[in-house]
Amino acid sequence: DIQMTQSPSSLSASVGDRVTIPCRASQSISTYVNWYQQKPGKAPKLLIYAASNLQSGVPSRFSGSGSGTDFTLTISSLQPEDFTTYYCQQSYSTPLTFGGGTKLEIK
């Protein structure tokens, strides 16, 4: 199985900051990584697909990069509604797996 590691599990930042959230795969997975945002009590929402493609309707302050084993979600200027949890997910092979999540907290 491919392990997706998100470390750290939590990050502190301030409104207006630029923040990067890393995700590492246990083996090379090309660009088969997606990113989701989940707010408390809600279903996850797709932000980025295939490593770097912005889902329609998602603000342009979100971006994704990486290939192989190392991937990054970047938020260019944090807004108050961005302080929540983010998950990466690989679609290279089954079982499809998620990272453990990174919770973005207000500093």
Place this chain on the structure above:
Amino acid sequence: QAQLVESGGGVVQPGRSLRLSCAASRFIFSNYGMHWVRQAPGKGLEWVALILNDGSNKDYADSVKDRFTISRDNSKNTLFLQMNSLRAEDTAVYYCVRDSHASNWRGNWFDPWGQGTLVTVSS
């Protein structure tokens, strides 16, 4: 806007069965693969099962293989998850999720997600 609405969750005793349903609307259901993803209370996301658009191919997480069965009725725009021999560790919110494509899952993504239905396995 595509919509997915899960139902069938509840409290069930260990060893018993439960069947979840997911009603799809506002898109052509038979054109997409579908998945179930779960989230235990306070935990992360775990993929459970997938089924391709025509039901020809299915796959499962090892944790549910031989106990859970995914199926679909394209004539009724509905996805199912039959859960047998339930265990305490199956307690979670179960999400119905649409794949981005029809007949393959590799390189795809999940969108949209239903609101989820809570399954609690407890005596």
